[in-house]
Amino acid sequence: MAAATAQTMGSLPSGLGICTTVPDIFYLPELIFGGLVWILVASTHVKPENPQGWVMFVSVFCFVMTFLWLIIFACGGHKNKSGWATADFVYHLLAALFYLSASVPLATVTLDIRNSTAVAEDVRFRYYQIDIAAVVFSYVASLLYFIHCVLSAIRWKNF
Numbered sequence: 001m002a003a004a005t006a007q008t009m010g011s012l013p014s015g016l017g018i019c020t021t022v023p024d025i026f027y028l029p030e031l032i033f034g035g036l037v038w039i040l041v042a043s044t045h046v047k048p049e050n051p052q053g054w055v056m057f058v059s060v061f062c063f064v065m066t067f068l069w070l071i072i073f074a075c076g077g078h079k080n081k082s083g084w085a086t087a088d089f090v091y092h093l094l095a096a097l098f099y100l101s102a103s104v105p106l107a108t109v110t111l112d113i114r115n116s117t118a119v120a121e122d123v124r125f126r127y128y129q130i131d132i133a134a135v136v137f138s139y140v141a142s143l144l145y146f147i148h149c150v151l152s153a154i155r156w157k158n159f
């Protein structure tokens with residue numbers, strides 16, 4: 001059983017194989033949860049701008065790059081070369097660190113919204129609820145990228 005796992009982890013999938021192999025099966029959940037973070041943060045009052053801007057940058061950047069990565073893998077553009085396994089590991093490590101660095105300030109801003117007086121109370125409560133959802137999805141996206149990173153490192157090692 002271990003030999004079969006090592007063989008499947010030692011090559012890069014293409015086509016529909018990305019929907020059935022680990023770690024590539026995480027592409028779609030990463031896109032879904034990253035897109036939800038993007039939509040939820042964009043639908044609120046963006047105050048303060050600096051941490052919220054970083055969260056928007058991270059979510060949009062990771063969404064676009066993950067989508068491009070998915071297309072490259074689906075089309076077989078990697079040609080099963082070890083450099084792509086390395087790049088896959090490095091990208092998902094970077095994405096996990098980016099999402100973690102965006103999740104913490106987003107949680108802080110969300111806690112600050114609860115006690116803010118800058119916005120009317122009914123709107124503030126709605127923004128607070130939306131931001132709570134964004135924080136949860138941001139941490140889920142961080143976890144997904146981290147798991148993908150660890151599994152990509154295992155595949156890179158076995159390549």
